[in-house]
Amino acid sequence: xxxxxxxxxxxxxxxxxxxxxxxxxxxxxxxxxxxxxxxxxxxxxxxxxxxxxxxxxxxxxxxxxxxxxxxxxxxxxxxxxxxxxxxxxxxxxxxxxxxxxxxxxxxxxxxxxxxxxxxxxxxxxxxxxxxxxxxxxxxxxxxxxxxxxxxxxxxxxxxxxxxxxxxxxxxxxxxxxxxxxxxxxxxxxxxxxxxxxxxxxxxxxxxxxxxxxxxxxxxxxxxxxxxxx
Numbered sequence: 001x002x003x004x005x006x007x008x009x010x011x012x013x014x015x016x017x018x019x020x021x022x023x024x025x026x027x028x029x030x031x032x033x034x035x036x037x038x039x040x041x042x043x044x045x046x047x048x049x050x051x052x053x054x055x056x057x058x059x060x061x062x063x064x065x066x067x068x069x070x071x072x073x074x075x076x077x078x079x080x081x082x083x084x085x086x087x088x089x090x091x092x093x094x095x096x097x098x099x100x101x102x103x104x105x106x107x108x109x110x111x112x113x114x115x116x117x118x119x120x121x122x123x124x125x126x127x128x129x130x131x132x133x134x135x136x137x138x139x140x141x142x143x144x145x146x147x148x149x150x151x152x153x154x155x156x157x158x159x160x161x162x163x164x165x166x167x168x169x170x171x172x173x174x175x176x177x178x179x180x181x182x183x184x185x186x187x188x189x190x191x192x193x194x195x196x197x198x199x200x201x202x203x204x205x206x207x208x209x210x211x212x213x214x215x216x217x218x219x220x221x222x223x224x225x226x227x228x229x
Contacts, residue, residue, distance in 0.1 A: 034228075036115045037061045044228070045163040048132040050125065051228035053118075054165050056099025060085065062111035068102070074177030078219060083109045086221055088170050089179045097150065098169035098182070104199045104218035107189050118226040123192035123200045123213055125227045130211050139211050140166070140204040144186065152183045155206040166204050172221035187222040 032044045032051075036059040043054040061067050062083075071077050071084040083106030088094045106113055107120050114120050133139035144158035144166045145151060151158065151168050160166075170182035186204040190213070193199045198215040201222060216222075 034115050034118060034226075037063055037065065043165075045165075047129060047162050047164065050128060050132075052121075052129075052164060053226045054163055056167060056169055057102070057113070057224040057226060058095050058099040059113060059115075060100070062109060062113055063116060064111045066111055068106055068113070077103075077172065077177035077221075078174060080105065080219055083107075083113075084221075086172055088172075088182050094169075094182070098167055099223055101169065101172055101221035102189065102224055103221050104189055104193075107191050107199070107224065108193070113224070114226045117229050119229055120189065120191040121225050121227050123190045126190060126200075126202050126211065126213065143211075144204055144206075150183065151206050158206070167223075168204075168206075169223045174217040174219035187216075187220075188225050189222045 033041050034044055034053065035041050036057070038058075038060055040058050042057075044051050045054040046052075059068070060070070069082075069084045071080065071086055072090045077084070077086070080103060083103065085100045085102045085106060087100060088098060102113070130139060133142065136142070138157055141157040141159055142161050143164040144155070144160060146155070146158045146160045148155050166186040166188075168181070168183045168186050170180055170185055171187045172179050184205060188202050190200045190202065192213075194215050197217055199218055200213040201216050201220075202211050202213060204211070
C-alpha cells in the first residue's frame with residue numbers, strides 16, 4: 001500500500017512538472033493589441049519573453065505625425081535617400097492584409113515609425129526569436145501562416161504554431177523599383193545597419209529557411225514587424 005502510494009505521488013509529481021515545463025514553451029496569444037499613430041490596430045503575440053506584432057506594419061505617419069511619403073514612380077523610388085513607403089504594385093487594396101512596404105530609411109528615421117512603447121525589430125530581437133526554437137531545422141514554419149489563402153501552394157510545412165502569422169507580402173527591389181513575389185516571400189527589415197548601403201533583414205519562403213540574417217540594399221521595400229520595448 002505504501003509503495004503504491006509513493007508510485008502514485010511520483011506519477012502526479014511528474015505530470016505536474018511536465019505540464020509546467022511544457023506550458024512555458026508555448027506561445028501566448030494574450031489577446032492584446034497595439035495601435036499606431038494612424039489608428040491601425042494590430043494583434044500581438046507573446047513568444048518566449050518577447051511580444052511581437054502579429055501583423056505587418058501599415059502606418060502612414062511617423063510617431064510625431066509627419067507623413068511618410070508614398071512613392072509610386074519607379075524612377076523616384078530608386079533615387080530615394082530618405083524614408084518612403086508603397087503598397088505592393090501600388091495597389092492599395094493589398095494594405096489591409098499585407099501592410100505597407102518600407103525602405104530602410106523609413107525604419108531608421110529619428111521620428112520613429114513604430115508605435116509608442118514599441119520598436120522596429122532589431123537583429124538582436126531576431127536572434128532571440130531564433131534561439132527560442134533551439135535546434136529546430138525549419139523555424140520559419142512555426143512563424144508562417146498555414147494554408148494557401150495567402151501563401152502559394154503547397155506551403156506544406158507551415159504551422160503558425162507561434163501565432164506570428166508571417167504573410168508573403170513580397171518586396172520592391174532597389175535597381176528598377178519593380179515588385180516581386182507576392183504570395184511567395186515574406187521579408188522583414190531589421191533596424192540593424194551593416195554598411196552605408198545595406199542593412200540586415202530576415203525572410204521566409206514556403207520551402208522554409210533557417211532565418212539567418214541577410215544583408216540587403218536599403219532601397220528595397222519590405223515589411224516591418226515591431227517588438228514591444
